[in-house]
């Protein structure tokens with residue numbers, strides 16, 4: 001705790017806020033890419049302490065939120081099959097598909113299990129050779145190495161009844177898509193520190209140059225975020241657009257080389273649809289041909305599923321930073337964490353859940 005407390009020290013936070021106020025001469029809009037950062041910002045009220053006009057736009061960096069509806073519906077179809085043990089992290093169980101979620105499949109008799117690691121799913125496959133064990137592999141560059149390593153192990157050990165339902169997405173192409181959108185208001189990015197701890201920072205200088213935006217690699221504790229904002233404001237005020245690492249205790253420029261090697265071996269880059277946003281070219285990973293036998297989509301025929309989003313849910317606009325969660329008419333009414341209409345209300349990293357958990361009473365009182 002001592003180590004974490006250092007990064008929440010109120011005196012240091014006050015000093016950083018004073019520096020941000022002193023450096024700011026005009027309005028700026030910056031996006032924190034990662035949902036974990038969004039939660040920290042809303043939980044600690046950081047956005048309310050910034051100078052007037054300095055706006056934090058919440059980005060699409062919540063892995064549960066951007067997993068496309070088609071893949072959720074495929075997961076539901078696979079999980080309902082007899083003989084299947086469908087394994088997932090807990091967050092995914094309440095994410096709504098077109099007509100139900102994994103909890104509904106479980107309560108209807110499907111063997112859906114929450115695991116804490118993809119290796120737990122592989123262990124289940126080895127213990128149940130007469131069953132098909134499927135792991136739902138979602139997430140950004142952060143979770144992908146463990147999933148890649150599990151598939152690598154399955155191949156090495158000759159485990160034939162294990163497969164991965166893959167929905168991995170990549171941050172840099174999403175930054176490009178945001179900057180190229182006609183409605184983009186983002187002038188700088190706080191990049192997600194944990195993604196960079198795996199992939200390093202080499203992908204960011206070309207983006208900073210092309211779009212002329214500062215990109216500051218930032219951690220998750222209050223002082224990390226304030227330092228990221230301070231450096232971003234200083235760059236914007238000085239007219240610079242550089243990549244800076246404000247999270248050096250976790251991020252090295254070259255990244256985690258063994259993890260990157262594992263990713264390159266097991267996955268290949270592919271186009272991916274992001275829920276609420278649409279298709280972003282070359283923004284995801286799928287299993288490479290050498291591991292195609294472990295692809296759950298190929299093992300189970302789950303194509304031709306008709307998908308339908310909630311007509312009320314505006315999570316696509318939330319994920320693109322076009323509206324704040326409470327600007328959705330269903331926020332706190334038809335849509336709550338108990339009865340979520342969209343993934344951004346379900347996920348522990350979702351922006352709607354952050355506002356509902358930390359801001360709901362303030363928002364109601366302000367009306």
Ligand code: SF4
Nearest residue numbers: 314315328335342352
């Ligand atoms: S409040 Fe609910 S319905 Fe509205 S955008 Fe968020 S998840 Fe969707």
